[in-house]
Amino acid sequence: MGRDMDGLTVRSTASPQLMVDAESAADDWVARLSVAGRVRDDAIARLHALMLRAARHQVGRMPEAGALGAARREEIVQSAADEATVSVLSRLGTFEGRSRFTTWAYKFAILHAGVEVRRAAWSNREIRLDDVPEPSETRTSAPEAFAEGRDLANAVRVGMAEALTPHQRRVAVAVLVDEVPIDVLAERLGTNRGALYKTLHDARKRLRAHLRAHGYLPAETSTEVNP
Amino acid sequence: MNERVRLTPEAIDRLTANTEPWLSCDDCFEQLDVIIDGLTRSNLPLPDAFRVHLMTCPACDEEARSLAALVGAVIR
Numbered sequence: 001m002g003r004d005m006d007g008l009t010v011r012s013t014a015s016p017q018l019m020v021d022a023e024s025a026a027d028d029w030v031a032r033l034s035v036a037g038r039v040r041d042d043a044i045a046r047l048h049a050l051m052l053r054a055a056r057h058q059v060g061r062m063p064e065a066g067a068l069g070a071a072r073r074e075e076i077v078q079s080a081a082d083e084a085t086v087s088v089l090s091r092l093g094t095f096e097g098r099s100r101f102t103t104w105a106y107k108f109a110i111l112h113a114g115v116e117v118r119r120a121a122w123s124n125r126e127i128r129l130d131d132v133p134e135p136s137e138t139r140t141s142a143p144e145a146f147a148e149g150r151d152l153a154n155a156v157r158v159g160m161a162e163a164l165t166p167h168q169r170r171v172a173v174a175v176l177v178d179e180v181p182i183d184v185l186a187e188r189l190g191t192n193r194g195a196l197y198k199t200l201h202d203a204r205k206r207l208r209a210h211l212r213a214h215g216y217l218p219a220e221t222s223t224e225v226n227p
Numbered sequence: 228m229n230e231r232v233r234l235t236p237e238a239i240d241r242l243t244a245n246t247e248p249w250l251s252c253d254d255c256f257e258q259l260d261v262i263i264d265g266l267t268r269s270n271l272p273l274p275d276a277f278r279v280h281l282m283t284c285p286a287c288d289e290e291a292r293s294l295a296a297l298v299g300a301v302i303r
Binding site for chain 2: 054057058061062098099100102103104106107110111114115118152153156157160172176177181182183193194197198200201204205207208211217220
């Protein structure tokens with residue numbers, strides 16, 4: 001039994017035929033979006049409908065979208081679908097057919113809608129990006145104080161003050177402590193999600209090394225993977 | 228650190244999370260559709276780097292779960 005994927009029929013159960021159908025559907029999408037004239041216009045209209053579906057799905061899943069109001073939510077849906085359509089068309093040559101075309105295209109709408117909702121939800125909220133001051137009692141970084149206190153929270157505070165750069169501290173406090181969405185902070189700092197995630201990765205490595213050195217984390221193994 | 232910062236146990240978990248094996252947000256996005264489509268066909272576990280990234284990047288995680296829900300896959 002097949003199910004309709006916005007005009008393209010694929011099977012709903014895993015089978016060799018599924019892959020054949022998916023590949024044919026992808027070829028069909030790419031071909032129609034690549035030619036000139038009425039065929040392409042129709043394909044773009046169908047693609048935009050797909051993007052609307054995915055953007056609406058994403059906005060509908062986000063609790064923070066509820067407070068934005070119906071009109072603002074619909075604006076975001078339309079804007080995200082427009083942006084996603086442009087993204088798909090501009091990246092059509094990079095589609096390798098390793099997934100269904102629709103799955104590949106949906107992710108652009110979900111990304112744009114998610115980012116827009118997060119930014120809209122925080123649009124009137126202040127984000128403090130002051131550098132985190134040094135702890136008032138720096139002697140707590142002494143080994144004997146660690147041994148006596150065994151206070152992980154304090155060790156983390158000291159580690160953040162001593163092991164992180166000011167930029168790493170500001171980003172870590174905003175995203176990991178104050179829970180500012182990474183896309184919101186990226187917009188305020190004029191950067192992007194990927195750059196901030198890399199900053200957090202480096203900060204976490206430094207902090208973990210500091211905590212390991214003071215006996216708060218076990219020695220790292222080469223095969224360590226988060227549970 | 229100043230007084231407004233409250234290090235809850237959850238915040239400490241986020242601060243000390245191990246983000247190895249490394250995967251960037253861009254690479255996560257690149258792989259997203261292939262991995263999610265794969266989940267609709269098999270029960271294979273997520274690649275380690277992808278799983279770790281989703282555990283430590285709430286935005287990418289939210290979008291991956293949304294895409295999975297849209298195409299009928301489940302991220303465990």
